[in-house]
Amino acid sequence: MTERPAGAAATSMRSRGRRRPADPTTAALFANLQAHGRSLVTGGLASAVSVGLQVGIPWSLKLAFEALGRGDARALSRAALLLAGLVVGQAVVRIFARVTLFDVGRFVEYDLRRRILARLHQQGGGFFRRLGTGEIMSRAVNDLANVRLLFGFATLNLVNTAFVLVFALGMMLAISAELTLVALVFVPVFVITIRTFGRSMFARSRAVQEHLGLMTNRVQESLTGIRVIRAYGMQDRELADFDRLNREYVAKNMALATLRGFLFPLMGMVGGLGLLVTIWYGGRMVAAEEITLGDLVAMQGYIAMLTWPAAALGYVLSIYQRGRASWERIHQILDSAPEVPPPDLERQGSVQPIRGDLVVESLSFSHDGGRALDGVSFTVPRGGRLAIVGRTGSGKTTLANLLPRLLPTPKDTIRLAGRDIAELPVEVLRATIGYCPQDPFLFSTTIARNIGFALVDPDAPDSSEKIVLAARAAQIDAEIRSFPDGYDTVVGERGVQLSGGQKQRIALARALVTEPEILVLDDPLSAVDAATERRILDAIEELGRARPKTLILITHRCSAAERMDDVIVLDGGRVVEHGTAGDLAKLGGIYAGFAERQALEAELDSISARAGARS
Numbered sequence: 001m002t003e004r005p006a007g008a009a010a011t012s013m014r015s016r017g018r019r020r021p022a023d024p025t026t027a028a029l030f031a032n033l034q035a036h037g038r039s040l041v042t043g044g045l046a047s048a049v050s051v052g053l054q055v056g057i058p059w060s061l062k063l064a065f066e067a068l069g070r071g072d073a074r075a076l077s078r079a080a081l082l083l084a085g086l087v088v089g090q091a092v093v094r095i096f097a098r099v100t101l102f103d104v105g106r107f108v109e110y111d112l113r114r115r116i117l118a119r120l121h122q123q124g125g126g127f128f129r130r131l132g133t134g135e136i137m138s139r140a141v142n143d144l145a146n147v148r149l150l151f152g153f154a155t156l157n158l159v160n161t162a163f164v165l166v167f168a169l170g171m172m173l174a175i176s177a178e179l180t181l182v183a184l185v186f187v188p189v190f191v192i193t194i195r196t197f198g199r200s201m202f203a204r205s206r207a208v209q210e211h212l213g214l215m216t217n218r219v220q221e222s223l224t225g226i227r228v229i230r231a232y233g234m235q236d237r238e239l240a241d242f243d244r245l246n247r248e249y250v251a252k253n254m255a256l257a258t259l260r261g262f263l264f265p266l267m268g269m270v271g272g273l274g275l276l277v278t279i280w281y282g283g284r285m286v287a288a289e290e291i292t293l294g295d296l297v298a299m300q301g302y303i304a305m306l307t308w309p310a311a312a313l314g315y316v317l318s319i320y321q322r323g324r325a326s327w328e329r330i331h332q333i334l335d336s337a338p339e340v341p342p343p344d345l346e347r348q349g350s351v352q353p354i355r356g357d358l359v360v361e362s363l364s365f366s367h368d369g370g371r372a373l374d375g376v377s378f379t380v381p382r383g384g385r386l387a388i389v390g391r392t393g394s395g396k397t398t399l400a401n402l403l404p405r406l407l408p409t410p411k412d413t414i415r416l417a418g419r420d421i422a423e424l425p426v427e428v429l430r431a432t433i434g435y436c437p438q439d440p441f442l443f444s445t446t447i448a449r450n451i452g453f454a455l456v457d458p459d460a461p462d463s464s465e466k467i468v469l470a471a472r473a474a475q476i477d478a479e480i481r482s483f484p485d486g487y488d489t490v491v492g493e494r495g496v497q498l499s500g501g502q503k504q505r506i507a508l509a510r511a512l513v514t515e516p517e518i519l520v521l522d523d524p525l526s527a528v529d530a531a532t533e534r535r536i537l538d539a540i541e542e543l544g545r546a547r548p549k550t551l552i553l554i555t556h557r558c559s560a561a562e563r564m565d566d567v568i569v570l571d572g573g574r575v576v577e578h579g580t581a582g583d584l585a586k587l588g589g590i591y592a593g594f595a596e597r598q599a600l601e602a603e604l605d606s607i608s609a610r611a612g613a614r615s
Contacts, residue, residue: 058301105152134217150323356417434516
């Protein structure tokens with residue numbers, strides 16, 4: 001749905017007098033209902049038939065009372081049979097109407113759940129920094145349930161109420177227009193009550209949903225960091241913080257419940273007063289022989305039909321306001337524009353990678369209010385090997401994320417085979433560049449499926465060979481085979497069953513399994529020893545001999561940087577040193593300081609090892 005700018009809306013209002021622009025949320029709700037028009041029409045027609053049959057029930061009672069007054073047993077029997085047929089028919093049709101209209105809510109829930117997940121897969125890091133995992137889960141579960149009730153239960157009751165009003169009022173007017181006006185004397189009170197309570201109920205519903213998201217996020221963080229909490233003995237503080245959030249949630253919920261608890265009895269009382277006035281005034285009309293006793297009985301039946309929808313209108317209003325608040329929260333996800341255009345999923349299995357030189361020229365990038373990169377430039381020829389070294393916070397990871405466009409890469413700053421990667425289809429770029437992040441993430445499935453994650457079918461026979469070759473290159477194959485279930489070992493949530501080094505090497509194997517043209521490794525070997533790192537780099541070089549691969553290695557180890565053709569040193573987001581490892585070691589700059597310190601650490605480790613061996 002496209003919204004006009006505020007200025008355009010104001011101009012439109014001036015040009016059309018005092019007419020207010022449509023509420024975007026309400027317009028979006030109606031647009032979604034229109035998408036399920038067939039079910040709504042079918043359910044609406046069934047509801048109309050159901051109400052029509054229900055309207056006949058008080059009329060059959062009218063006939064029965066009139067026959068009873070005349071002492072006509074045959075007419076009384078016919079009225080009884082008519083009543084039985086109406087009751088059974090109305091029940092059958094009503095069941096069909098309810099199922100059909102309830103299905104609308106289920107279909108809307110299904111569609112929204114699919115769209116939410118699709119949009120979340122398109123978002124970049126900035127989006128997930130604004131909304132935590134718990135908050136997103138709250139919107140995808142609790143808010144979605146409220147929207148389902150809005151489109152299902154609330155829609156059913158609104159449709160049913162509309163038909164009841166039309167049919168019942170028509171029959172009441174047919175009996176007595178005067179008595180109908182008396183019966184409707186409290187309708188303005190209903191309208192005023194609904195308008196008064198509606199805004200407060202919406203605000204309180206939204207506050208409840210937002211606080212639930214905050215509480216869910218806190219629970220998710222506590223469960224994820226349970227080992228850290230236990231290690232520092234902070235269980236009591238975590239429980240106290242959650243207890244505070246829980247009490248605040250109860251308070252907000254009680255404020256909403258108090259409003260709802262006050263609204264429903266108030267509307268029931270208003271309906272009861274209307275019924276009392278109708279009995280009093282109608283009784284006088286019967287005594288004056290202006291209407292029959294059967295007319296009064298039928299009138300009471302129609303008023304009862306109107307009383308329940310009127311009394312339940314408060315509950316429906318509550319569902320509507322909660323659903324409307326949840327709808328807005330869900331659409332904050334759906335309306336968030338992706339930082340990077342999403343890939344064409346239908347093309348991903350058939351795209352061809354690009355081969356050529358990688359050129360970075362005057363690349364600058366800012367996020368979270370600070371400049372991460374400032375005028376970075378370098379070139380890596382096809383098949384070349386580049387090491388990127390720098391202190392913590394120098395911009396290395398930001399640069400690694402910009403190469404495969406995990407962040408919005410500025411135009412005309414990175415070129416691959418002479419083509420601006422900002423203009424390349426994302427699926428082509430991701431098929432060309434394999435990326436292994438600094439912090440490895442493993443899914444709660446088998447090791448084989450984690451390594452083969454990027455393959456079209458990880459369970460295919462030819463995929464098994466690729467998975468094993470990638471694991472061997474990452475120097476993890478022997479350790480995997482030592483597990484009781486081998487490659488079928490389930491790693492647990494986030495790889496909890498594995499060590500840090502094992503997780504890093506499995507993540508590295510996942511990047512290697514697709515044999516990308518360019519491999520970007522963001523310090524993926526920090527948790528392995530120097531000897532294992534050396535064997536991994538040997539294996540990667542061996543893979544590159546069969547088909548040239550460009551390697552960009554972000555590392556803090558100078559021993560790894562020495563194996564690369566070229567080295568750049570980042571500091572404060574700028575390239576401050578550039579050359580071979582040997583040349584940089586002679587300059588006396590940042591890289592030379594890193595190399596000298598690591599050489600001294602290696603010598604001290606060697607002395608300690610020899611001393612330990614002698615003892």
